[in-house]
Amino acid sequence: MSEFLQQLLNGLSLGAIYALIALGYTMVYGVLRFINFAHSDVFMVGAYLGYYLGKLVPPGTLWGGLFVLFAAMIGCAGLGMLIERLAYRPLRGAATLNVLITAIGVSLLLEYSGQRFFGAAPRVFPPIFPERNFQLGALIISTNQLVVIGVAVLLMLGLQFIVYRTKIGTAMRAVSQNPKAAQLVGVNNDVVISFTFGLGSALAAAGGILYALNYPSIDPLMGVMPGLKAFVAAVLGGIGNIPGAALGGLILGTVETFIGGSQWSTYKDAIAFAILIIILLFRPAGLLGRFTAEKV
Amino acid sequence: MLHVADLSVAYGAISALAGISFTIESGAIVTLIGGNGAGKTTTLRTLSGLLRPSTGKITFLGEEITATQPHQIVARGLSHVPEGRMIFANLTVEENLAMGAYLQTDATLNAKNRAYVFSIFPRLQERLQQTAGTLSGGEQQMLAIGRALMSNPKFLMLDEPSLGIAPRLITTIFEKIVEINRERGITILLVEQNAHLALEVSRYAYVLETGRIVMQGPSHQLRHDPLLKATYLGG
Numbered sequence: 258m259s260e261f262l263q264q265l266l267n268g269l270s271l272g273a274i275y276a277l278i279a280l281g282y283t284m285v286y287g288v289l290r291f292i293n294f295a296h297s298d299v300f301m302v303g304a305y306l307g308y309y310l311g312k313l314v315p316p317g318t319l320w321g322g323l324f325v326l327f328a329a330m331i332g333c334a335g336l337g338m339l340i341e342r343l344a345y346r347p348l349r350g351a352a353t354l355n356v357l358i359t360a361i362g363v364s365l366l367l368e369y370s371g372q373r374f375f376g377a378a379p380r381v382f383p384p385i386f387p388e389r390n391f392q393l394g395a396l397i398i399s400t401n402q403l404v405v406i407g408v409a410v411l412l413m414l415g416l417q418f419i420v421y422r423t424k425i426g427t428a429m430r431a432v433s434q435n436p437k438a439a440q441l442v443g444v445n446n447d448v449v450i451s452f453t454f455g456l457g458s459a460l461a462a463a464g465g466i467l468y469a470l471n472y473p474s475i476d477p478l479m480g481v482m483p484g485l486k487a488f489v490a491a492v493l494g495g496i497g498n499i500p501g502a503a504l505g506g507l508i509l510g511t512v513e514t515f516i517g518g519s520q521w522s523t524y525k526d527a528i529a530f531a532i533l534i535i536i537l538l539f540r541p542a543g544l545l546g547r548f549t550a551e552k553v
Numbered sequence: 554m555l556h557v558a559d560l561s562v563a564y565g566a567i568s569a570l571a572g573i574s575f576t577i578e579s580g581a582i583v584t585l586i587g588g589n590g591a592g593k594t595t596t597l598r599t600l601s602g603l604l605r606p607s608t609g610k611i612t613f614l615g616e617e618i619t620a621t622q623p624h625q626i627v628a629r630g631l632s633h634v635p636e637g638r639m640i641f642a643n644l645t646v647e648e649n650l651a652m653g654a655y656l657q658t659d660a661t662l663n664a665k666n667r668a669y670v671f672s673i674f675p676r677l678q679e680r681l682q683q684t685a686g687t688l689s690g691g692e693q694q695m696l697a698i699g700r701a702l703m704s705n706p707k708f709l710m711l712d713e714p715s716l717g718i719a720p721r722l723i724t725t726i727f728e729k730i731v732e733i734n735r736e737r738g739i740t741i742l743l744v745e746q747n748a749h750l751a752l753e754v755s756r757y758a759y760v761l762e763t764g765r766i767v768m769q770g771p772s773h774q775l776r777h778d779p780l781l782k783a784t785y786l787g788g
């Protein structure tokens with residue numbers, strides 16, 4: 258029983274990270290109907306920003322950790338908006354395939370620029386948050402897990418607030434449903450799309466830092482696998498659906514951790530993708546997604 | 554109020570509008586009638602900035618808006634209720650109306666416009682928290698008009714407001730359109746396939762055929778025009 262709880266805790270903290278990344282995929286898909294493959298590399302840049310900023314603050318303090326986290330989020334929000342402005346905006350109105358290929362190009366550009374500027378060798382991520390383990394019965398809870406779950410929950414609540422309670426959030430949903438109608442009520446779609454990229458990229462940066470706290474070896478290709486998993490999570494929950502992305506991330510992280518702790522541990526990635534295939538066979542729109550027939 | 558000169562629009566190689574010119578005076582209800590593919594919707598979409606003309610000039614309130622972005626055109630007081638209503642189906646009625654007032658920061662003005670929308674369409678107030686996609690066709694049309702009114706327009710363009718709604722609601726909606734024009738002094742450009750109805754409520758009419766204006770005149774005269782009767786009014 259205690260092993261079950263321990264694995265559940267580990268799984269939820271990994272799932273929370275997947276969820277943070279998945280939210281960016283799903284939000285961008287919502288407003289532009291394409292998969293931003295460069296998203297997983299923004300996640301990597303977030304981890305590197307954390308690495309460099311982490312050297313500026315005293316290690317192992319809560320305020321220092323939070324400072325690094327927020328600064329990296331702001332930095333990546335800027336990067337995401339820049340990518341959208343330079344790479345995707347000129348392709349507005351072009352075929353989706355062109356945008357997809359561009360996204361792969363941006364992804365490769367970031368990965369190999371990363372190797373050029375950060376070096377290809379893995380680096381050790383500094384312990385920016387205080388590190389301690391608590392014993393709760395047979396359960397061992399690390400401060401990193403608390404930070405991961407706490408930060409992820411707060412960010413998701415914040416996102417929920419922005420998307421459902423603010424004017425720009427309502428505009429995001431409006432653009433996602435009908436970009437033309439949004440323009441006709443006076444929304445500048447470019448501003449909303451830019452904001453969406455900023456928001457998604459900030460969450461990816463937070464994901465990058467939280468991931469690096471748990472797996473403290475970072476390299477310029479570190480985004481590939483978690484990015485793919487988060488993409489799976491977004492599709493699993495229903496691409497374009499925000500609560501779906503969060504749910505998909507949590508499910509995937511938990512399942513992966515449980516399988517990782519079992520005798521089939523070497524198959525954990527294969528099983529994660531098998532789950533995707535099975536769910537899509539029965540619910541092609543994802544768990545919370547639904548096909549919307551346009552009403553004329 | 555609105556002046557269009559020699560406007561041409563093409564979709565790729567296919568010409569949709571071939572140099573149309575017209576003027577709409579402030580305070581009027583003007584209608585644009587014509588069959589399928591005549592270019593009515595294209596005209597409205599070009600006026601609201603969704604489409605770019607290949608030639609021609611659009612002047613609104615004395616300023617040229619030919620190359621202005623759609624959201625800036627709304628800001629100048631030209632609002633478009635598009636064909637097929639295009640309400641935000643997953644948003645609530647309340648959120649749809651709030652989106653209509655997206656550019657309006659004056660809270661008292663918003664409250665006033667909201668109260669006006671509810672006074673002409675009380676149904677919307679009853680369904681405020683309902684998801685807009687679950688409304689009936691007629692209610693969605695009311696919402697689309699209400700949403701446009703929230704932007705505090707001086708000029709309102711309506712594309713086929715009678716399309717796909719129950720006959721008894723069509724009468725209501727047309728009564729409200731006349732009321733909006735009379736009580737709020739909002740100039741209206743009405744696009745309709747139902748030429749009878751359009752000529753009844755409007756003051757002046759243009760007849761569009763394959764991208765050209767083939768006939769124009771005061772609506773009460775066009776109603777009795779033998780040629781128009783044969784083509785659009787069913788004899």
